[in-house]
Amino acid sequence: GENVEQHPSTLSVQEGDSAVIKCTYSDSASNYFPWYKQELGKGPQLIIDIRSNVGEKKDQRIAVTLNKTAKHFSLHITETQPEDSAVYFCAATKYSGGSNYKLTFGKGTLLTVNP
Amino acid sequence: GAVVSQHPSRVICKSGTSVKIECRSLDFQATTMFWYRQFPKKSLMLMATSNEGSKATYEQGVEKDKFLINHASLTLSTLTVTSAHPEDSSFYICSARDLRTGSNEQFFGPGTRLTVL
Numbered sequence: 001g002e003n004v005e006q007h008p009s010t011l012s013v014q015e016g017d018s019a020v021i022k023c024t025y026s027d028s029a030s031n032y033f034p035w036y037k038q039e040l041g042k043g044p045q046l047i048i049d050i051r052s053n054v055g056e057k058k059d060q061r062i063a064v065t066l067n068k069t070a071k072h073f074s075l076h077i078t079e080t081q082p083e084d085s086a087v088y089f090c091a092a093t094k095y096s097g098g099s100n101y102k103l104t105f106g107k108g109t110l111l112t113v114n115p
Numbered sequence: 116g117a118v119v120s121q122h123p124s125r126v127i128c129k130s131g132t133s134v135k136i137e138c139r140s141l142d143f144q145a146t147t148m149f150w151y152r153q154f155p156k157k158s159l160m161l162m163a164t165s166n167e168g169s170k171a172t173y174e175q176g177v178e179k180d181k182f183l184i185n186h187a188s189l190t191l192s193t194l195t196v197t198s199a200h201p202e203d204s205s206f207y208i209c210s211a212r213d214l215r216t217g218s219n220e221q222f223f224g225p226g227t228r229l230t231v232l
Contacts, residue, residue: 042225043119043121044208044223046222101147101212101219102149102161103221107158110156
């Protein structure tokens, strides 16, 4: 099955700096890669996702890059703010239609943005 | 965006009792729902997948008789933890997906904190 590795496990940055979180996956057939933000005591919220037919996607201060050859994808947050502090999870799945669709999550990265 | 709710948000129960957690899709019909378990400072572990109108598919190592899942309608799935024990204490999160849109996105609920005394 799919295996997703996520690094680093913790990341501390100063407000205004950039933060980068990296994930690798094992199944070359995986084709959908979402990123989730989870605040303490809450459920995960999708912040950005990318499909295997594109190499990069951006949404304001957040961007995701995908390297299918190397089987890794990264989350980039620019101009970080204290409210960006949370746990971030990457995930991967091999979507081939129908109901057979399971997300495999990385172990999470605790991001702390210091004012 | 689509909203998924869970009820209750927190529950404390005595060992040996059963607890039911509800997961509802508020503004879309969820043809597929997922139940996850999350331990403190850990990642989400998929417990089971349920499709409306059929039995849930459990992940390896998850006891189906202990964690009863019912996808009662296109907007409601329930997870019942039967004969709960302290080791069942955890954060339970559901997610929902609408197959008919063709979207890959899973919409997550806010989670339910279960504490078994």
